[in-house]
Amino acid sequence: MNEIEFIKSPKAAGKQRPSFKAVSGSRESHPTSFIVEDGQKLAKRAVLSVRRGPIRYRRNSTIVCEGDPADYIFMVVDGIVRRCKTFQNGTRAIVAFHTPGELFGWTDEVKHTLSTEAATDALVLFFKRSALLSVAAREQRVANFLLTSTTSELRRTQEHAVLINRSAKCRVASFLLNLSTRIDEVSDLDLPMSHQDIADHLGLSIETVSRTITELERACLIERVSARTIVLRNRAALARLLS
Amino acid sequence: MNEIEFIKSPKAAGKQRPSFKAVSGSRESHPTSFIVEDGQKLAKRAVLSVRRGPIRYRRNSTIVCEGDPADYIFMVVDGIVRRCKTFQNGTRAIVAFHTPGELFGWTDEVKHTLSTEAATDALVLFFKRSALLSVAAREQRVANFLLTSTTSELRRTQEHAVLINRSAKCRVASFLLNLSTRIDEVSDLDLPMSHQDIADHLGLSIETVSRTITELERACLIERVSARTIVLRNRAALARLLS
DNA sequence: CGGTATGTTGACAGTGATCAAGAAAGGTGG
């Protein structure tokens, strides 16, 4: 871990881009509200007792390196976090992006198999693995939350793996539709991450991502307000590209 | 579900190819031995009480269709099972192969999002989702097994997703190394599934799979005893292709 | 033994990567 900076309030983070502020600011519920919803004071107190942070990370800073001991697991409070693997030749594969409220990094291995980095300025909670396990043993709702989080992440990763043998147009359309459901899309869809991140996530070159967005715009499926701001003009047609 | 056939003994299945028999016959421990290892008679009785089957499936028969209600989850007893999604244009993506002992199909959705098919003759146990959940609520070891199974599947799916933007040679090498650790590799590595299945799993064409195997053989990294039987001659060199 | 399914190899084409140049956006300092 590097570039760690303790802060007093979530408001201190995520101001790099106006659109990003809008995204995080418009969230009605706090990411950890699942504990409240469970209505179990004991569980809430138990989980919070093993919480560390939140810790603020600047964009592109590393939260955990591949190979680091898997002592902690994480939850995004604000911003976007990417989980990736970098190869010797410098190419990088981004397995997943995580949005606020998502628990990630849970593993049975002793070491993390993926690096975790801040794709935007981000605010991240830490949970000590061993402590969370012992809480889960006492509180069934905590155990359930662990299982549910892992199951959701598995489903998303499976859907992503399905994209492997599909065309560039299909991958980009899928990504845009997916993203629009995961972050608050007021009217415009603000891309919180760089095109390079999107390219590494979809297994495409940055040039192909750009060209494909242009192509979708020419077909009037989307509209490019700015490089990082897109309007989905025809969701139905975009969805048809996937089937 | 179709082509279901109740049988008395696992011996009745998996005889299609001699190599397949050798693979399944050489397993020392029974796939459900985790229950015994847990040493909890209550848990064992509880889990077995919600078991259905085993049911035998012939190669290429469908176990569950995409969109079927997710009332049951599954465990491979014998053979290889594939989980896939087929698109309108006929192309198919195989997200994962499952080997004996693996629990799969766990989901939070009401419907299965992937089809499940027998890649070889296979023997499959069924567990009623709701029943397994209530057992897990009583027996922490059962809950743990659910979480561990899901976590393992997530890790494997993540590793598979990483292969997206890598070369054909790298994908095939990765697949062969991976397979050799998952099935008993006496001296030869018997491919239990067809080249078409491998191609759909790796996002390659069947021709490219064939050509890549030929290429690896020319480089003396592997040796092709027959179309379905391969010897890994130089594991270290194969592993170097991945990094 | 013949027929079907599966695997192999070659020729060619197409999608997307690479290389290169320019444009736009964001950040910094005057």
Added chain:
DNA sequence: CCACCTTTCTTGATCACTGTCAACATACCG
């Protein structure tokens, strides 16, 4: 507020890897 610089994005030209089409070989099965 503007000038400058850096980063990010866009577009074009070319190339390479892999897909497609086709023919043949081999294995499997009745």
